[in-house]
Amino acid sequence: MRYFLYKLSSFITTIIIVSIMIFFVFQLLPGNPAQIILGIDADPHQVAQLEKQLGLDRSPVERYMDWVAGVLQGDLGESLRYQLPVSDIVIDRIPVTASLAILSLFFTVVIGVPLGIFIARSDGKWISIFLNVLTQLGISIPSFWFGFILILIFGVTLQLFPTYGYVPWSEDFLGALRSFFLPSFAIAIGNIAIVIRYLRNTILDQSKMDYVRTARVKGLKERSILYGHILRNSLIPVLTIMGLLIADTLGGSIIIENVFSLPGLGNLLIQSITSRDFPLVQSMVLYIAIIVLLINFIVDMLYKVIDPRIRLKG
Amino acid sequence: MKLVSKLAYITIAILLLVACSGSNTEESNGTAKGNKSETLNQDEVIKIAMSTEVDNLDPYISAATDTQSMMDNVFDGLLDTDETGKLIPAIAESYEISDDGLTYTFTLKEGVTFHNGSDLTAEDVIYSYERLSGLNGEEPLSSQFEMIEKIEAPSDYEVVITLKEKNSAFLAANIRPILPADYEEQSTNPIGAGPFKFKEYQVGQKLTLVRNEEYYDQQNIPEISEVQFIVMPDPEAAVLAMKSGEIDIIPGITPQGLLQLGDSVNTVSGPQNMVQLMALNHDVEPLNDVRVRQAINLAINKDIIIETVADGKGTKLGSNFSPAMDFYYEAGLEDVYAPNIEEAKSLLQEAGVPDGFPLELTVPSDYSFHVDTAQVIVEQLSQIGIEVNIKPIEFSSWLETVYQNAQYEATVVSFTGKLDPYEILVRYVSDYRSNFVNYDNKNYDELIKKAIAATDMEEMAGYYKEAQRLLTEDAASVYIMDPDRTIAMRSDLEGLKMYPIQKFNLEDLKITNQ
Numbered sequence: 001m002r003y004f005l006y007k008l009s010s011f012i013t014t015i016i017i018v019s020i021m022i023f024f025v026f027q028l029l030p031g032n033p034a035q036i037i038l039g040i041d042a043d044p045h046q047v048a049q050l051e052k053q054l055g056l057d058r059s060p061v062e063r064y065m066d067w068v069a070g071v072l073q074g075d076l077g078e079s080l081r082y083q084l085p086v087s088d089i090v091i092d093r094i095p096v097t098a099s100l101a102i103l104s105l106f107f108t109v110v111i112g113v114p115l116g117i118f119i120a121r122s123d124g125k126w127i128s129i130f131l132n133v134l135t136q137l138g139i140s141i142p143s144f145w146f147g148f149i150l151i152l153i154f155g156v157t158l159q160l161f162p163t164y165g166y167v168p169w170s171e172d173f174l175g176a177l178r179s180f181f182l183p184s185f186a187i188a189i190g191n192i193a194i195v196i197r198y199l200r201n202t203i204l205d206q207s208k209m210d211y212v213r214t215a216r217v218k219g220l221k222e223r224s225i226l227y228g229h230i231l232r233n234s235l236i237p238v239l240t241i242m243g244l245l246i247a248d249t250l251g252g253s254i255i256i257e258n259v260f261s262l263p264g265l266g267n268l269l270i271q272s273i274t275s276r277d278f279p280l281v282q283s284m285v286l287y288i289a290i291i292v293l294l295i296n297f298i299v300d301m302l303y304k305v306i307d308p309r310i311r312l313k314g
Numbered sequence: 315m316k317l318v319s320k321l322a323y324i325t326i327a328i329l330l331l332v333a334c335s336g337s338n339t340e341e342s343n344g345t346a347k348g349n350k351s352e353t354l355n356q357d358e359v360i361k362i363a364m365s366t367e368v369d370n371l372d373p374y375i376s377a378a379t380d381t382q383s384m385m386d387n388v389f390d391g392l393l394d395t396d397e398t399g400k401l402i403p404a405i406a407e408s409y410e411i412s413d414d415g416l417t418y419t420f421t422l423k424e425g426v427t428f429h430n431g432s433d434l435t436a437e438d439v440i441y442s443y444e445r446l447s448g449l450n451g452e453e454p455l456s457s458q459f460e461m462i463e464k465i466e467a468p469s470d471y472e473v474v475i476t477l478k479e480k481n482s483a484f485l486a487a488n489i490r491p492i493l494p495a496d497y498e499e500q501s502t503n504p505i506g507a508g509p510f511k512f513k514e515y516q517v518g519q520k521l522t523l524v525r526n527e528e529y530y531d532q533q534n535i536p537e538i539s540e541v542q543f544i545v546m547p548d549p550e551a552a553v554l555a556m557k558s559g560e561i562d563i564i565p566g567i568t569p570q571g572l573l574q575l576g577d578s579v580n581t582v583s584g585p586q587n588m589v590q591l592m593a594l595n596h597d598v599e600p601l602n603d604v605r606v607r608q609a610i611n612l613a614i615n616k617d618i619i620i621e622t623v624a625d626g627k628g629t630k631l632g633s634n635f636s637p638a639m640d641f642y643y644e645a646g647l648e649d650v651y652a653p654n655i656e657e658a659k660s661l662l663q664e665a666g667v668p669d670g671f672p673l674e675l676t677v678p679s680d681y682s683f684h685v686d687t688a689q690v691i692v693e694q695l696s697q698i699g700i701e702v703n704i705k706p707i708e709f710s711s712w713l714e715t716v717y718q719n720a721q722y723e724a725t726v727v728s729f730t731g732k733l734d735p736y737e738i739l740v741r742y743v744s745d746y747r748s749n750f751v752n753y754d755n756k757n758y759d760e761l762i763k764k765a766i767a768a769t770d771m772e773e774m775a776g777y778y779k780e781a782q783r784l785l786t787e788d789a790a791s792v793y794i795m796d797p798d799r800t801i802a803m804r805s806d807l808e809g810l811k812m813y814p815i816q817k818f819n820l821e822d823l824k825i826t827n828q
Contacts, residue, residue: 031710035718037377047718049453081369083501092517148550156558163555164546165519261546261555263518270547271367274680276710 003304011297018289019071023064026278032056033080033276054080067282077279081272086283089268096166096264099176100184100256101249107188108195108245113238115192116199117231123204131196138193143252147186147259154182164261183260187252191245198241202234209233235306243299247292359540360807360823362563363552367518367545372500373491374445374455379730383565383818384543387523388429389491389506392420392439392473395733399587399639399814401485405434405492405507405530415480415769420488422471426530428494429511436467441495443475458487458737480767482774483736509536509821520544523820534821541820556802563810565818567802569625580808583800585629587638587731587814589738590684592675592691592792596752598723605665607789611651612658613698614691620795623686628795633782634729635738636796638814641771642735644779647786648793658698670699676715676722679706684726687794691726720750728797731814735778736766742781742790753790 034050051057055066070077076086115131122128155163161182167175206212207230215225254266265284272280369378373389376382394404403409406420426434447462448454461484463476477484494505504512507530510523521543525536544561546552553571555561556579564571572581592614600606620628629637632647662668673695677688685706692702702724707715716722732738740746743762744754758781765777786793801810809824 029711030714031708032714032718035713036710083370083375089517148554151551151554156554159558163558163560164551165544258547259551261519261544261548261551263516263545267518267547274708274710 004301007297007300011293014293015290018293019068019286020064022282022285022289023067024060026281027060029276031276033278036276037080067279071283071286076283079272079277079280081275081277081280086279089280090265090283090287093263093265093268095168096257096262097250097253097266099169099180100187100253100262100264101246103180103184104188104191104249104252105242105246107185108191108242111188112192112195113199116196116238117203117226119196120200120203120207121226123200135193135196138189139197141190142255143186143190144255144259146189147183147256150182150186151259166262179260179262183253183256183262186259187249187256190252191248194241194245195238199234199238202237203230206230206233232306236303239299239302239306243295246295250288250291358538358825359542360538360562360820361542361544361560362565363546363555363561364521364543364565365545365547365549365552368515368521370501371504371512371515373493373504373506375501379816383816384521384523385504386508386817387510387541387820388504388508388512389493390508391489391491392422393485393488395486395489395813395815395817397811397813399641399733401489401733404489405439406488409485409488411485411769413769415482415767416477418475418477418484420473420475422473423530424471426507427528428507429505429526430494430497432494434492434494434507435470436473437470438495439473439492440465440467442490442492445493446490456487456490458484459490480769481736482766482768483734486732486734486737489733509534510541513540518545536821537824538820556804562807563801563803565799565801567800569627569800572800572802575802578805579802580805581800581802582810582812583627583798584812585636585638585796586799586812586816587636588728588796589631589634589636590628590687590726590728590794590797591631591634592687592794593725593727593751594791595720595723595750596754596790597720600665600667600671601723603665604788605661606667607791608651609658609661609665609698610695610700611789611792612654612661613700614651614694614792614794615653616648616794618694619687619690622690623683624795624797627798627800629798630795631793633786633793634742634791635735635778635782636731636814638731638796639735642775642778644782647782650786651789655697662698668699670701672701672703674705674723675702676705676707676712676725678709678712678725678727680709683797684728688726717748717750720752726794730816733815735775736762739765739778739781742785751791753785753788755784755788758784 032047032051034047034054034056037050055063067077074087076090078084079086079089082089119128119131151163154161161178166179169176212225212230215229220228250266253264254269256262257264257267258270265288269281269284271277272284364380364384366378366380368376368381368384370376370381371385373382373385376385390404392404392406392409393401396402405422405426407423408421410419411417412419420439422434422436422439428434428438443459443462443465444450445452446454446456447459449462449465454460461477461479461481463478465476466474468474491506491508493500497505509526509529509531511526513522513524515521523541523543525539527535529535546555546561549568549571552561552564553567553574556564556575594601594607594610596602616630620626620630630648632650633644635643637643637645659668662670675688675691677684679685685704688702688704692704695702712725712727716725729738729741739762741749742751742753742755743749743759744756745759761777761781761784765774765781768774768777799812803810806826807823808826809822811819811822813819
């Protein structure tokens, strides 16, 4: 319980610090949203009028307090570019990015974990060397490149998957799966490679531990040593990595959504930054920050489930 | 292990399922390449890739050019423009301008209806123009309409507009859309009187328009029954989608994209009434010296820039005006500063900077076209000792620092086309708010004043031509080119035209049976 409360309070403090940073960093960016909205031919008095309407003439501290008060009441403000409530815009985009994240996480676990175990077991054989080279490539090649290659092979040449766009899950389940398949796979490739390498290394490290020898001496089967003992101990660092990878997936989706023309949060984020749509950018960055912190929090909690020995020090 | 192998089986099963379902839908859609010729022309959906999202569906609130060029198909104004920039009647049947140039009388066509079925009458014109001009008591939405003194409707099909002062540029402003009176939902469900009706907009994904069967101009009823503008921010993705047959038209395709598509597509290209220039700030030393500006002009070889940056697809310019608007264009200025390094050097000598000087060139980094141009300029100006230092900044910052506050030495940018020469040339009037070049020539101011007050077209054009000549003689900036815009379309599509303003007129699109 103490562990839970401690982690929770650090979670909340971080969010407050992050919100202050988000707000003031964006204030420092050069570029006047009113001028950007009105474009190159705007009148100075039209710009001034819009600035007033958008509340840009007030002090940053005042605006921060307003923003925080709004956020606490669930009101994220209104987008400058779309002139619509931020929450309406963001809610439309969440399913896209969430689907990408979940599907790519699924690929990462389902492909990464078995392959990681396999490589560890066949350590030293040619197949493991070959797969090691592959994972090295997977880590170093950026996801957008994989995206284009996947489009070229499966979209243009084989015509098995659409090259762009998205269908909501509620409309057509298989259609949605098809449209998310390539982009989430493109994001997953790098992550799969990371998980494989990590898992292999920790499994090999763990196999040299004393408790493994003890287990062998007890006469346990290799298989139950691996799954009952080594794997359980190897999963903790992998879990940490998975937490980081989810955050990474959100970042990766920014580029991949552009490549596959998916109307997700990443796509929206890029647009709102270039148009200096502060309310929208702030809310999205805050949202992403909260998700990342929340994942870290969940990971912290999961440590205890996998290894009950984990306690706070001191 | 059981769990692991189970998961592996599930993955394989999903893969197969997805791939199989893929080939099925492809066939039933009939959009796959092989089936194209078998589909009926009339029922076909044309898909067009657009690089940016719709900013607002209300044409008076929207500021994005891409949005305007898409939504132009939904709306019509009193007047319209043809591909040469000539104003042609649209909702108005005819118009008359009083001798003092202050009163404009428009006679409207009868039988024009909005997409919701209501008749378009003088009342709607008044509502629309009052919104634009701020006569409804709110902020004016357009500075072009602020000069309106009053609007009256003597009858249902006649509108009389009185201006505060003579302004020949007002006529071209009448291409702005006419909207149904007191209809408040333009932002969510726009209604106009144009050739296409708004069907739906899926935020961030696509805008769907369908043919307006009741279009008043029956001769120009579109051949295409439905169009979808697909938001595709990545140009490379759009080219791949076109290759796979999922996109039919890419407006503004890059030269590299065109290379990939090769002969499999039809193209239309031409100048777009844009002026790409290297703007020089006259408030900065030594750029305040006309000889220095002339030397810079002489050292820059525009042909090389066009060849390398635009792949040869651009029209060389000599002043802040494109030949796309032929009637007002002063020809021959593009060769006034034919490249001449020796002369440039001696001009610098005369100006007291024989060894050149360092020059900061601020470039909006979002536009690779301008960044590439800047790099060629660096090379060319180094020949006369001018050491150019490129400072890339984001366009959003560019708007504030360079355009609004004129805190720069030189910059590379382009101005998009306007339908009236006044809107283009007013930038250099000494007290104009956005004269960010800080050009100051009383003769020029006088010419523009005369042009705006002129009622005779020939006389007006004469003043504008002389103004262009002044800009060239004073070497106000380096005017580089009007880059061509290229539209790529499926090989059985044709008919799209280039307009002097950002207009994407789908009435023109035809399907051939080849």
